[in-house]
Amino acid sequence: EIRCIRTRVNGTWVIVKITTDQPGLYGIGSASDHYHAQTVVTAIEECIAPRLIGREVGHIEDIWQSTLTSGYWRNGAISNTALGGIDMALWDIKGKEAGMPVYQLLGGPCRSAVPCYAHAGGGDFVELEDDIRRYMEEGYSVIRCQLGGYGGGGFIDADKAGQPKNPWSNAPAFDDEAYIESIPKMFEYLRSKLGFGPKLTHDVHEHLRPQCAVTLSKLLEPYRLFFLEDVLSPEQIDWFRLIRQQCTTPQAMGELFINPHEWTPLITERLIDFVRVRVSKGGGITPCRKIATLCEWFGVNTAWQEGGDNDPVNQVAAMHLDLASWSFGIQEENHFSQEELDIFPGHAILEGGYLYANDQPGLGIDIDEAKAVQLLDAERAKVPNYAAEDRKADGSVVRP
Numbered sequence: 001e002i003r004c005i006r007t008r009v010n011g012t013w014v015i016v017k018i019t020t021d022q023p024g025l026y027g028i029g030s031a032s033d034h035y036h037a038q039t040v041v042t043a044i045e046e047c048i049a050p051r052l053i054g055r056e057v058g059h060i061e062d063i064w065q066s067t068l069t070s071g072y073w074r075n076g077a078i079s080n081t082a083l084g085g086i087d088m089a090l091w092d093i094k095g096k097e098a099g100m101p102v103y104q105l106l107g108g109p110c111r112s113a114v115p116c117y118a119h120a121g122g123g124d125f126v127e128l129e130d131d132i133r134r135y136m137e138e139g140y141s142v143i144r145c146q147l148g149g150y151g152g153g154g155f156i157d158a159d160k161a162g163q164p165k166n167p168w169s170n171a172p173a174f175d176d177e178a179y180i181e182s183i184p185k186m187f188e189y190l191r192s193k194l195g196f197g198p199k200l201t202h203d204v205h206e207h208l209r210p211q212c213a214v215t216l217s218k219l220l221e222p223y224r225l226f227f228l229e230d231v232l233s234p235e236q237i238d239w240f241r242l243i244r245q246q247c248t249t250p251q252a253m254g255e256l257f258i259n260p261h262e263w264t265p266l267i268t269e270r271l272i273d274f275v276r277v278r279v280s281k282g283g284g285i286t287p288c289r290k291i292a293t294l295c296e297w298f299g300v301n302t303a304w305q306e307g308g309d310n311d312p313v314n315q316v317a318a319m320h321l322d323l324a325s326w327s328f329g330i331q332e333e334n335h336f337s338q339e340e341l342d343i344f345p346g347h348a349i350l351e352g353g354y355l356y357a358n359d360q361p362g363l364g365i366d367i368d369e370a371k372a373v374q375l376l377d378a379e380r381a382k383v384p385n386y387a388a389e390d391r392k393a394d395g396s397v398v399r400p
Contacts (some may be wrong), residue, residue, distance in 0.1 A: 011381025016085035027092030030314035031085025087284025095362035104363030106324035154179025196360035301329025
């Protein structure tokens with residue numbers, strides 16, 4: 001049996017459960033999509049599951065390869081997520097059959113725990129500094145620095161943004177030049193107060209025009225970032241060649257990647273320093289362990305994407321890859337409420353800037369279906385979610 005369990009209050013978490021013909025043997029995987037949860041459920045239960053019933057669960061590679069091409073067109077965000085959830089569940093089952101954690105099946109641990117980076121934010125430089133210091137006290141050595149939400153530092157109030165007389169919105173407008181003016185000043189302030197001890201990162205979230213992305217990367221070079229994240233949109237990755245020619249600011253990219261043609265050239269040409277594919281969006285553990293191996297040969301590190309919309313099962317899958325991959329660089333943190341964690345016994349433990357695994361077989365995480373159903377608000381789950389719609393002064397949309 002292959003079925004999906006929707007949970008979280010808003011129903012955006014989709015957990016795949018594969019039950020075998022062996023009594024009590026099952027596995028779970030993450031197929032969450034904040035914007036298309038029900039679409040993923042339909043893809044799994046109505047399109048993919050029927051062709052897998054009766055197959056040998058241990059044939060993970062064959063199931064992955066044949067499912068990838070079963071719909072002819074492939075490497076889409078929905079199909080990858082569906083396949084990724086199934087793939088994780090199959091690895092969970094294989095680990096349980098072997099009596100070993102998945103990271104042992106992948107070759108054993110390269111490290112005792114997984115270092116994570118924190119997400120610090122503030123409405124101004126002082127608030128941001130205070131938040132960074134809080135994370136430093138908790139034990140984090142790598143900390144992301146943001147001025148408010150994504151694009152923060154680049155928004156201009158509507159009455160000062162030079163809008164046309166027939167504006168489409170009165171919301172603050174995003175301005176590339178304002179952004180590349182404020183973010184270097186932010187890091188100048190932070191380095192003057194914190195020194196170069198803490199490793200700092202920043203997420204541009206694909207807001208900039210490509211030429212402005214090059215400029216920002218160069219301007220940030222004196223502040224020695226641990227990495228600059230998603231400075232370009234996936235459609236403009238060829239501009240990384242120009243960034244590499246201009247400066248040494250380390251680049252992290254891949255949050256929106258779903259196709260090997262996106263990450264392969266950036267890794268093999270050494271145009272980025274960290275690859276940030278989400279494990280479920282990449283298609284699961286099977287392809288992501290290959291990405292990690294490719295990174296090793298070309299001196300690139302992994303920094304699998306998490307983000308606030310992700311679930312504890314995907315986090316655990318990333319953690320197993322992190323433990324077993326020599327090319328691991330850093331893991332994005334994720335925080336969950338206690339009520340959410342109670343649904344997933346065996347979840348990873350985040351403490352002092354490190355993620356800790358247990359020694360249970362498989363992924364080591366389970367799902368309490370009764371609590372999962374109890375947390376879900378069925379009415380809220382019907383409300384669609386959309387990405388932020390930031391716009392420039394003339395009304396044109398900013399592509400995140």
